[in-house]
Every structure is written in C-alpha cells, then in structure tokens.
Amino acid sequence: MLEELEIHDLGPIQEARITPAKGMTAITGETGAGKSMLLSAIRLISGAPAQSRRVRPGATQAWAQGVFMVDADNPAAIQAEEAGVDTNADDGELFLSRTIPVSGRSRSVLSGHSVPRSVLEDIAQHLVTIHGQADQLRIASAARQRDLLDAYAEDSTQLNAYHDAWQALKAVDERLDTLEHQQADARQRADYLRESIERINQADPQPGEDEELKAKRSRIENAASIQQGVTSALAALDASQFDTGSDGMGATDLVRHAAQSLRSIRMDGDDTYDRLAQRLDSIETDLVDVAFTLSRQLDHDDDEGDLDAINARIHELGELTRRWGPSLADVIAWRDKAVFEVEDLDASPEKLDQLRAQRSELASQALQAARELSAVRAEAAGELSRRVTAELAELAMAGASLDVRVQPRANTEGDADAAVLDAHGMDDIMFAFTPFPGSDALPMGSSASGGELSRLMLALELTVAERRGSAADMTFIFDEVDAGVGGKAAAELGRRLAKLARTSQVIVVTHLAQVASWAQEQYVVSKQPAQSGASDEPGEVSVVTTVTRVDGEQRIQEIARMLSGSESGTSLDHARELLATSVQ
Structure with a gap:
C-alpha cells in the first residue's frame, strides 16, 4: 500500500x-x-x-x-x-x-x-498497477493475458504439475540431442580410447616405476665413485672386513675399546663412567648397522642391470606420461577411467533406445498435465468472460463484452510427442473485446479507446479482486x-x-x-x-x-466546481447531496 x-x-x-x-x-x-x-x-x-x-x-x-x-x-x-x-x-x-x-x-x-x-x-x-492509456497496451500481450487468466483460475497446482513435467521432458530432449548428434564423434572417441588402453596395457606401468628406474640409472652411472666412497667408509668403520695386512683398527673397534677402558675404572658410589660406556655401546651398535648397510650396498652394486635396458624402459614410460600424465599414477587412472567410458560409448545405441522410450513416456505425462491445465483454464475463462461482461454493463458499456478464449493447439503430427506444447502449456489464449453490439470481437488493444480500455481493466480488476478476496x-x-x-x-x-x-x-x-x-x-x-x-x-x-x-467545505466547493464549473448555491447544495x- x-x-x-x-x-x-x-x-x-x-x-x-x-x-x-x-x-x-x-x-x-x-x-x-x-x-x-x-x-x-x-x-x-x-x-x-x-x-x-x-x-x-x-x-x-x-x-x-x-x-x-x-x-x-x-x-x-x-x-x-x-x-x-x-x-x-x-x-x-x-x-x-x-x-x-x-x-x-x-x-x-x-x-x-x-x-x-x-x-x-x-x-x-x-x-503498483497503473491503468492509464499507455499502460493498457501491456495487457494486449498474450503473456499478460495468460498470467491474468491463471491468476483468476487459481491453477497453481496444475501449473506446477505441468511445469515439472515440461522440465523433465526438456531434460531428456537435451540428453537425446547430445547423443544423437555425437554418434560419429562417439565412435571416433571409442576407437581412440581402445587404442590408448591397449598401448598402456602393453607397457604395463607400475606406480612409481619410473622414479625407481631413474634412481637405479643414477647409481649405475655413478658406480665407480659409489664403490670408492663406500669402500673407504667401510674401511674406516671396520678394517677387519678388508685384508689390508695391517693391524689397524676401525671406528667400531676404537669405540668398543673406549667402552672397555671406561668400564675398567672402579669408583665406589660413582657410576659416571659406566653410563658413558653404555652410551659408547649404543654408538657402536649404530656404527655396526651402518657398516652392514654399506656392505649390502656393495653387494647390490654388481646387480643393477643393463643401463641400455633401463634407459629404454624410462623412455617408454616417459612417452606414456607425456600423453596421459603428468605422472604414471595419472596414466593408470586415465586408463581405468577410459575403460568405463568405452563401455558407456559402446552402450550408446541401447541408451538411445532407453532415452527415446523414456521421452515418449514423459511426453505423454506432459501432454496429460497440459490437458488438465487447459481444462481448468477453459472453465475459468468462461466464468471470467461472463462476470467481466456483467461488470461492463454496470460501467456504461451495455452491449460490450469480453470473450476470454482458450484454444488448445492442434497436434499436426498426429502423435503424442508433445508437438503442441511449450513452456506454458498447450493453449493459445486471447482476450477478445467487443466494444458495442454488432462490432467484431477483436484482440484487446486494437478494439477499444483509452477510456474503454480503462473501464475494461477496472471490470477485470473488480472481478479478480472478488475472486481473490484481498490484495491489501x-x-x-x-x-x-x-x-x-x-x-x-x-x-x-x-x-x-x-x-x-x-x-x-x-x-x-x-x-x-x-x-x-x-x-x-x-x-x-x-x-x-x-x-x-x-x-x-x-x-x-x-x-x-x-x-x-x-x-x-473545501471539498464541497471542489465537487461543486466539478459539477457545474461554479460555486453557486445550487451547485454547492448538489455537491453536499452527492x-x-x-x-x-
């Protein structure tokens, strides 16, 4: 308000x-x-x-x-x-x-x-709803007339049911259109996927395999420096592993000797040296473990494999990651996904048949919903026409009439595939106005003057207001x-x-x-x-x-002016009476 x-x-x-x-x-x-x-x-x-x-x-x-x-x-x-x-x-x-x-x-x-x-x-x-000469033209649009009729018919239940059915039908139509126009592309895609899957399967990549091979290649290429460094480290840790012909002691022997020397110290009530000896025992254990690991490394260095074969495998895996990577894990994931996609593409003809059957069912449902909506509209249109025509007679337009026409569109294709439907149903709706007896019924906006249209809109608003009860x-x-x-x-x-x-x-x-x-x-x-x-x-x-x-008194004077153009005693009395x- x-x-x-x-x-x-x-x-x-x-x-x-x-x-x-x-x-x-x-x-x-x-x-x-x-x-x-x-x-x-x-x-x-x-x-x-x-x-x-x-x-x-x-x-x-x-x-x-x-x-x-x-x-x-x-x-x-x-x-x-x-x-x-x-x-x-x-x-x-x-x-x-x-x-x-x-x-x-x-x-x-x-x-x-x-x-x-x-x-x-x-x-x-x-x-705000304005009914002026310029504003009346808007009601001439079919969309406005349809909305006004739907408001009067209070057909929101049927409208919502039809809208849901229409949306479901359009969704299937879009899927069908996509599949039907992509069959050639789908076949090419399936061929490409099959070739790619076969190539990846032939290579049989394993997760992280390329990184392991690169590390192995690095060890082979640096074998001499690795051998020299490991041997020197082992000699420093445990000289007994090498027949050097000397009585030298390695780090392990020296630490063991140091621990024994500390344990030889005897002091009553003081275990300081025993605890230090235990720490040296722990260091000796670590040194022995390091020496064991290094010695195993020397054993494996002779079994690293053929460098040419390793390089060839790295190249083969690199071709896979270049096309379907960037990592071998991505290549494997792509292959697994491609397997499912090929299955879907191979099943496209069956899916098309299923979608066509589904569309036929949805089209029937939408058509039925449209018929129910059309029936409600037609009943409301007849009532609206009668009541507005009656209102027009009370508004100094006797003989004028409004004919709200609901015309279901004909199905020229002769089947039930929803050819007659659009987003708003199956009806063509027109408000045909006859301004005086004998006149042709013409669409609103082209058959009445500005004043007639204003009174027609008043009659419409009155009729709709009585139906809805309140619009405060x-x-x-x-x-x-x-x-x-x-x-x-x-x-x-x-x-x-x-x-x-x-x-x-x-x-x-x-x-x-x-x-x-x-x-x-x-x-x-x-x-x-x-x-x-x-x-x-x-x-x-x-x-x-x-x-x-x-x-x-001011209003009485204005009403008198409107009645006779003057404020004479007679016009003032008439204004008071009015x-x-x-x-x-």
Whole structure:
C-alpha cells in the first residue's frame, strides 16, 4: 500500500506530498493543471525511463519518492531483501525514489541503497498497477493475458504439475540431442580410447616405476665413485672386513675399546663412567648397522642391470606420461577411467533406445498435465468472460463484452510427442473485446479507446479482486477511466471503484464529481500565481502548480466546481447531496 508520495521539481510541480487513503483517493483539478505529473512520479519510482525534459524549468533536478507498507511475505519485500534492504528494520516500509538531473543519468534508490533501475521496476510490479492509456497496451500481450487468466483460475497446482513435467521432458530432449548428434564423434572417441588402453596395457606401468628406474640409472652411472666412497667408509668403520695386512683398527673397534677402558675404572658410589660406556655401546651398535648397510650396498652394486635396458624402459614410460600424465599414477587412472567410458560409448545405441522410450513416456505425462491445465483454464475463462461482461454493463458499456478464449493447439503430427506444447502449456489464449453490439470481437488493444480500455481493466480488476478476496499490498491507479461517461453511469463507475477499494488501495485521476465523491481522500491539482518575486524574469507572471488535500467545505466547493464549473448555491447544495449519498 502506498503511504506517501512526495515530488520535487517534476514538471510544473515545485513541491507536493500526498498521503493516499487506505481505500480510495481521488485526484482532481482543471484540465492541464498537471494531474498527469502524479502518474509520471509513480511511473518514475516504478522504474520507467527518465526524461530530463520533465525537470521543472529553473531547477537542476527532479525527485520523486514513494513510501510503501509491505508485509514480510510480499514478493516485493523478498526482492528488497535480495537487494540488501531489510524491510523489518524500517517497520515494513519500502522507500522507492528516483532523481532525474537536467543532464546526466538518473539515480534509483531503494530505502537508502542505490540500485539499478531494473530493481525498482521488479519490486514496483508487486506494489503498483497503473491503468492509464499507455499502460493498457501491456495487457494486449498474450503473456499478460495468460498470467491474468491463471491468476483468476487459481491453477497453481496444475501449473506446477505441468511445469515439472515440461522440465523433465526438456531434460531428456537435451540428453537425446547430445547423443544423437555425437554418434560419429562417439565412435571416433571409442576407437581412440581402445587404442590408448591397449598401448598402456602393453607397457604395463607400475606406480612409481619410473622414479625407481631413474634412481637405479643414477647409481649405475655413478658406480665407480659409489664403490670408492663406500669402500673407504667401510674401511674406516671396520678394517677387519678388508685384508689390508695391517693391524689397524676401525671406528667400531676404537669405540668398543673406549667402552672397555671406561668400564675398567672402579669408583665406589660413582657410576659416571659406566653410563658413558653404555652410551659408547649404543654408538657402536649404530656404527655396526651402518657398516652392514654399506656392505649390502656393495653387494647390490654388481646387480643393477643393463643401463641400455633401463634407459629404454624410462623412455617408454616417459612417452606414456607425456600423453596421459603428468605422472604414471595419472596414466593408470586415465586408463581405468577410459575403460568405463568405452563401455558407456559402446552402450550408446541401447541408451538411445532407453532415452527415446523414456521421452515418449514423459511426453505423454506432459501432454496429460497440459490437458488438465487447459481444462481448468477453459472453465475459468468462461466464468471470467461472463462476470467481466456483467461488470461492463454496470460501467456504461451495455452491449460490450469480453470473450476470454482458450484454444488448445492442434497436434499436426498426429502423435503424442508433445508437438503442441511449450513452456506454458498447450493453449493459445486471447482476450477478445467487443466494444458495442454488432462490432467484431477483436484482440484487446486494437478494439477499444483509452477510456474503454480503462473501464475494461477496472471490470477485470473488480472481478479478480472478488475472486481473490484481498490484495491489501497492491495499489491500483486509474487514469481516463471516466472518459466518455456521465450521469448515472458516472455514479456507478464511482461505486465500482469504491467496491475495489474495499480490498485494495485505489487512486483515480478523474474529472467527474460522481466518481470523486466516493473517495475517502481527495487532492486537487491547481495552477496559482507564484508569490511576488518568484518570477525569474522582470514583468513575467510566474505560475506554480500545487497539490492540496481538500476536506469539509473545501471539498464541497471542489465537487461543486466539478459539477457545474461554479460555486453557486445550487451547485454547492448538489455537491453536499452527492457526497452524502456516496456511501463509503
């Protein structure tokens, strides 16, 4: 619901603020006074394109802001949270504002956060519905008509069921398309995989084999220096392993001798030397182990293998890692995965048959869901047509009618493969309007004037509002709804707007007293001479446009002006009578 609309320097309006009633608010005033600027302001905060020529002459920028009260579950509140705005922090209020400079780009702001204009547009569609001459054209689109019918039919269960069936069908179609268009590539891929698997299996690589071979090659290539170094180290550790013809002692013998020497020391109450001897025993053990390992190394050095054979194997393994690596583990993993892929590719014909059978079943399910949706739509269309036509008769359009047509598309292929379906079902939906008896029924938008379309939209909104029960979060704005209407029909038009205002907020721009008298709040847009000194040019008479809330005697005077163009005693009495008989 719109709580407040504030405008600065927009068109002829220097400054204005209106606080619409929860029910119905009337905007009145002389022709050309600037009532359209209020609609322009609402369109701007709803994300409409900005035009710098709308800035009031002499001002640097125009600004408009609307304050809306929204419930937490309103789609507008949910979208605002996605944009970073917490409506709960503002007591459920949303602030939509636009700034239009004389030059440069406009700025869109949502509750203090700068946002793209599209964000305001997306949010406003859940808050405001404008029915003006330009806005009526949108209902001419088949998508809008389908959405309106679905909303009236309350067919969300059937819509969701069809949507799920359609998505499942499309998913299988995509898989089928992929397989059917990749058969040649699949055969080439399978041949390549088989050849690669065979080559890897012939080489039979083992994890880490290449690194072991490189280490073995390094030992062979450095065998002489290894032999010399190991022999020298062994001689230093245990000279007894070599027949050198000398009585020299190795490091092991020296450490053992040192330990024995320490144990020969006897001191009562002091085991210092015994503990040192034990440490030397541990060192001797380590030295013996090192000597044993080195001696085994000398034994293996004579059995390293053929260097040429090792190099050939390293080269063979290198070819594998170059193509399917970078490591032998990667090569082996690639081969194992390729085995499964070949199995899948070999099974492609069978998979195609399975998918085709699955698609046929899903197409039947989607077609059945579409038929159920179409049946609900057709029933709702008949009821909507009758009720809207009845409303039109009450809005001074006797003989006019609306025919909501739900036409299932014919299946020209003669089978059940969902050829008639699209993302929204199997129906072509059209709102055909007959403005007067004898006229052809033509699509909405091409068969009615702006005023007729406004009243048609009012009839639609009234019918839908009665069906849904309440739409307190939505604000409906009507412009030109009273074009070509007068007398008793005008009073009935006001009554119908007031009826819609019982469940939704309604703002109507009108020149008919019979319509304005039904409003809870009334604002008058008027042109007045500016205060002395306000003119920019010497001798020029400046005029400003004001927006004023009228009540009591002021409202009686405005209603009288609308009735007869004067405030005579008779017109004032008529205005009082009209307000008294307009039951709120």
